[in-house]
Amino acid sequence: MKGLKKIGLKLSGLALGRAVFFILAALLVSYYAYFNYADSINQASAWVNPIVTKEELEATKWVLNNSVEREVFATCIFGGELLMGRTLREGWLGGDWAIIPNVVKQMSDADEFFKTKDAKKAHELALAYNLSKVWAPNRQVFCGFSWLNIEREKFSNSTYFDKLYDSGGVQVYGVKRK
Amino acid sequence: MGETEVFLLAVFFASLALALVKDKRFAYLALLAVIALSANSHMLVYKNNHMPTFGNTFIHVATERHFVQNGFYPLDRDYSYAGLAPNSYVPFYRSAIAVTSSLLSVDVEEVSRAFVMLFALLLPIGFFLLGRKLFVEIAGAVAALSIVLMPETLIYTVRPLPQAMGLVLLPFAFYLILEKKLWPSILMTVIVSLVHQEAAVFLAGAALFYSLGLNLSAMLRERKIVLRKESLLPFYCFAAAAGAYLLWHYAVVGNFNIFGLAQFKYHEGAKAGLELIITKTGLLPVVLGLIGFAACAFSWLKNFLDEKTSRIVLVVFSALAAYAVIVIEAVKFDAVLGAALAALAALAISFVRIELSLEKSAFALFVFIAAVGAVKNDVVGVNVFMDRFIVYLQQPIAVLAGLAAALAARGKIVFGGRK
Numbered sequence: 019m020k021g022l023k024k025i026g027l028k029l030s031g032l033a034l035g036r037a038v039f040f041i042l043a044a045l046l047v048s049y050y051a052y053f054n055y056a057d058s059i060n061q062a063s064a065w066v067n068p069i070v071t072k073e074e075l076e077a078t079k080w081v082l083n084n085s086v087e088r089e090v091f092a093t094c095i096f097g098g099e100l101l102m103g104r105t106l107r108e109g110w111l112g113g114d115w116a117i118i119p120n121v122v123k124q125m126s127d128a129d130e131f132f133k134t135k136d137a138k139k140a141h142e143l144a145l146a147y148n149l150s151k152v153w154a155p156n157r158q159v160f161c162g163f164s165w166l167n168i169e170r171e172k173f174s175n176s177t178y179f180d181k182l183y184d185s186g187g188v189q190v191y192g193v194k195r196k
Numbered sequence: 197m198g199e200t201e202v203f204l205l206a207v208f209f210a211s212l213a214l215a216l217v218k219d220k221r222f223a224y225l226a227l228l229a230v231i232a233l234s235a236n237s238h239m240l241v242y243k244n245n246h247m248p249t250f251g252n253t254f255i256h257v258a259t260e261r262h263f264v265q266n267g268f269y270p271l272d273r274d275y276s277y278a279g280l281a282p283n284s285y286v287p288f289y290r291s292a293i294a295v296t297s298s299l300l301s302v303d304v305e306e307v308s309r310a311f312v313m314l315f316a317l318l319l320p321i322g323f324f325l326l327g328r329k330l331f332v333e334i335a336g337a338v339a340a341l342s343i344v345l346m347p348e349t350l351i352y353t354v355r356p357l358p359q360a361m362g363l364v365l366l367p368f369a370f371y372l373i374l375e376k377k378l379w380p381s382i383l384m385t386v387i388v389s390l391v392h393q394e395a396a397v398f399l400a401g402a403a404l405f406y407s408l409g410l411n412l413s414a415m416l417r418e419r420k421i422v423l424r425k426e427s428l429l430p431f432y433c434f435a436a437a438a439g440a441y442l443l444w445h446y447a448v449v450g451n452f453n454i455f456g457l458a459q460f461k462y463h464e465g466a467k468a469g470l471e472l473i474i475t476k477t478g479l480l481p482v483v484l485g486l487i488g489f490a491a492c493a494f495s496w497l498k499n500f501l502d503e504k505t506s507r508i509v510l511v512v513f514s515a516l517a518a519y520a521v522i523v524i525e526a527v528k529f530d531a532v533l534g535a536a537l538a539a540l541a542a543l544a545i546s547f548v549r550i551e552l553s554l555e556k557s558a559f560a561l562f563v564f565i566a567a568v569g570a571v572k573n574d575v576v577g578v579n580v581f582m583d584r585f586i587v588y589l590q591q592p593i594a595v596l597a598g599l600a601a602a603l604a605a606r607g608k609i610v611f612g613g614r615k
Contacts, residue, residue, distance in 0.1 A: 043604055044209050047480060051205055054345040054478035059237050061347035061476075062354050066240045066248040075246060090278045096249060102275040103254030103305075106262055113255040113276020116457040116464075117284050124277060147278065 069096045073187020074155050078104040080183050080190070085151065092131060092144055092152040092193070094159030101153065110147050111161055125162035132159055132168045137175035144193040152179065152191040201236060204229045208341060215334055216605050223324075223333035230320040230340040237344065238316035240354050247305045248355045256290050256358065259283060260304040263294035271448055284448045286441065288390040289358035308356030315353050315364045320344055322367030323591075327598035329374050330556050334605055339598030342484065346594070348476035348587045359587075362388055362395025366591060369399055373406070373430055374559060385433045389440040394581065398588040400437035401566040407431040409562030413554050416500045426555060465581040468571050476586050481597045488596030489564060490514060491603055495550045496557035550603060560599065564592035 074097070082105050085091075090108045091101055098109020111128045115121045124147075131143045144152070152173065158165040173179045173191045183190035211226035247253060258275040269291065274283040297307045320340035327336030343349055353360040365388045372381040385403070389396035410427040446452055454460070474482050490510060497506035552560075570585035 039604075041213075044213065047484075047601075048205055048209050050478075050480035051341065051345060052202065054480050055201060055205070055233065055237070057478065058345055058347040058350045059240065062237070062240055062350040063243070065250050065351050065355060066243050067250060068244045068246065069249050072245075088273075088279060098277075099252060099254035099258075100249065103257035103261065106258060106265070106275070108275055108278050110278045113252065113258075114274060114285055115277065117274060117281040118277040119280070121277060 069157075070100045071155060071157055071187055073185050074100060075104070077183065077185055077188045077190070080185075081105045081107060084182065089151070090147070090149050091190075092128070092147075092149045094128070094132065094153075094161050096160060097153045097155060109153065110149060115162075122162075129161040129163055129166070132161065133166055135169045135172055137172035137178045140172050141178035141193065145196070149193055151182065151193060153188070154191065155188040156186070201233065204233050204236070208233075208337070212334060212337060212601075212605075215337070220333045223328075223337045226337040227320060227324045227340055230324075230337065230344055231317055233341075234316045234320050234344045235313065237350055238312055238354050240350075241309050241312040241356070247309050251355050251357060253308070253356050256285075256293070256356070257304055257308065259285070259287075259290045260294040260297065260308075263291065264297050264304060269294075282448050284445055286358070286390045286393060286396070286444055288387060289361045289392065292361070293356075305356075312354060312356055312360060315360045318364045319349075319353060322364060322371070323594050323598075325371050326367040326374075327595055329371055330560060330595060331552075331599050332602050335595075335598035335602035337598070338484070338601035339594045342481040342594040342597040343590065345478050345481055346476070346587075346590045347478060349590050352587050358392040359394065362392030363587065363591075365391060366395060366399060366588075369433075370402070370559075370563070373403065373433055374555075376426070376429055378429055378432070381429060381433055382436045385436045386440040389437045390444060393441060394584060394588070396437050396441045398567065398570060398585065398591075400434045401570060402563040402592075403430040403437065404434040405562040405566035405569075406559050407434065409558040409565075410555065413496070413499060413558050417554075460580055465579070466583045467574050468583040468586055472583065473571070473586055473589070477590055477593060481590070481593055484597035484600040485593035486596075487600035487603070488560070488598070491550050491599060492552065492557050492560045492564075492596060495552040496554070496561055498551070499554050499557075560592065560596055564589075564596065567592050 078100065081101060085105075085107055087106045088108055090110060091098070093101060093109030093111055095109075095112045098112025101107045101109050102112060111125060115125075118124065127143050127147070131140050134140055154168050154170065154173065158167055160166075170189075173181070173189070178194055179191040180194060181189060182192050208226045208229040211222045211229060215222035215226060241248065247257075255276055259270060262270045262275075269283075269287060271283050273279045274281050274285070293304055293307050293311060296302075296311075297304045300307070302310075320343065323339040323343045324336035327339030329336075349363065353363055365384065369381070369384040369388050372384050375381075385399060388399050407427040407430040410424050410430075411422065414422045414424045442452055442454070445454055477485075493513075494506055494510050497509060501509065567585065567589035571582055571589050573580060573585070574582050
């Protein structure tokens with residue numbers, strides 16, 4: 019109590035009771051505050067994880083030098099957004115889905131494009147959407163439904179596609195016109 | 197979590213204690229500790245060697261980069277999904293990044309990350325001002341801490357997104373409304389509406405509910421239909437928010453059909469129960485927020501009922517609400533815990549003296565109710581973005597948590613008196 023008086027605090031019995039209550043409450047609250055803060059950072063950490071790879075970032079330089087502004091690529095959502103943000107090219111997926119008519123059909127077609135083993139079918143889809151190139155990173159891709167592995171074998175069919183770029187981490191294929 | 201965070205939390209609580217017993221200006225030291233905590237958690241934006249990509253961050257970068265490189269904002273053709281539609285996303289956040297990038301000659305991605313850090317500093321300041329305006333400095337400090345503790349708020353403010361800017365500007369918009377500054381309020385409302393659509397929806401709804409709440413309160417008290425002149429300003433803000441967004445949409449798209457957007461058509465979003473809300477908000481802010489809500493409701497009820505009846509109504513209502521939550525989400529531990537705490541909080545608070553002005557209690561109550569309505573919009577069949585609105589519900593929860601802390605610290609609260 020003397021210590022409190024020294025710093026100018028005079029506590030009556032009621033005030034002392036209130037001070038004890040406050041200290042206990044503060045300890046309880048600070049205990050939960052500590053864990054809430056840690057949990058907050060933990061939850062947010064998952065949302066800042068990189069999806070695109072370093073090789074993809076590096077490959078955007080090739081895209082800048084070997085394609086034109088607004089050129090449309092076959093991409094997953096994250097690949098499309100990387101290309102539009104870094105290079106001002108467009109992906110057939112990625113961006114503000116709310117404003118696009120028949121957007122679910124477009125997602126479904128993109129999903130099929132990456133999943134199918136049928137090169138002809140993939141080529142037809144690419145032409146239907148006027149795509150000129152395919153962005154195929156070495157990671158799983160997401161087209162709005164589930165994460166999936168790219169069926170890459172179809173792109174080696176030179177009737178429909180030709181390889182334009184390969185860094186080991188990402189390949190870019192050209193879509194052949196008929 | 198390391199020593200720095202523990203030290204900052206210790207500084208916060210020590211400052212709060214000194215603000216209570218010595219000098220209320222110590223609350224500003226507590227605010228500084230919260231700002232440091234906010235900056236610390238938002239440093240996540242520098243975790244990788246490029247800005248976060250998750251959550252469609254790069255769609256905004258595309259328009260920003262286009263603006264910087266080509267000197268104009270691309271309205272006729274969005275970059276999304278192969279450029280099939282006009283660029284109808286509201287433009288202020290993107291323009292702010294692009295203009296800053298041009299002025300400083302710094303890449304838009306780096307400016308975007310710097311903006312996140314700016315938002316980290318402004319977020320607690322906004323809630324401190326709002327809590328102080330409504331209640332006292334201690335309430336402001338705890339409101340600031342509460343918003344910084346909330347995972348969902350961090351998730352949306354740590355990524356370079358218009359959501360982040362909208363969430364940060366909202367408390368300033370509310371502050372101006374409470375200050376009754378007509379044109380600054382309307383200007384800020386228009387800015388928020390053109391920063392982010394969901395923020396616009398929340399601000400419009402909150403302003404409308406506050407306006408209606410003021411009139412409802414007056415009608416209940418005076419037992420006749422009245423129009424309080426204080427209700428006009430928030431109503432103008434509602435109209436400004438709705439008008440600004442609709443006019444922008446019309447200017448770009450050529451129609452007012454916002455319900456034709458895919459988000460409405462496909463009902464984007466998931467239902468949000470209490471367990472999800474607690475997970476995304478944190479137990480401490482939820483509990484404090486519920487205590488604050490109960491206190492606020494009690495103070496508001498006393499405008500129309502005598503004190504004893506108000507307590508009875510509140511306790512009965514709380515018990516029914518707790519029972520309903522337990523029944524609805526019986527299998528979930530957090531739901532049972534949350535409901536039990538809500539009932540306990542309401543019971544405890546009903547023995548405490550509190551007297552807020554009608555305006556302040558109506559603001560806190562009806563903004564909270566508007567936010568709950570947004571989160572539970574599935575109940576009325578809208579079914580859009582229910583879980584996405586949790587982050588907006590967190591704003592009134594933070595303010596009410598501040599009230600609860602001030603109440604616990606002071607034992608009773610008399611702010612502003614009845615009007």
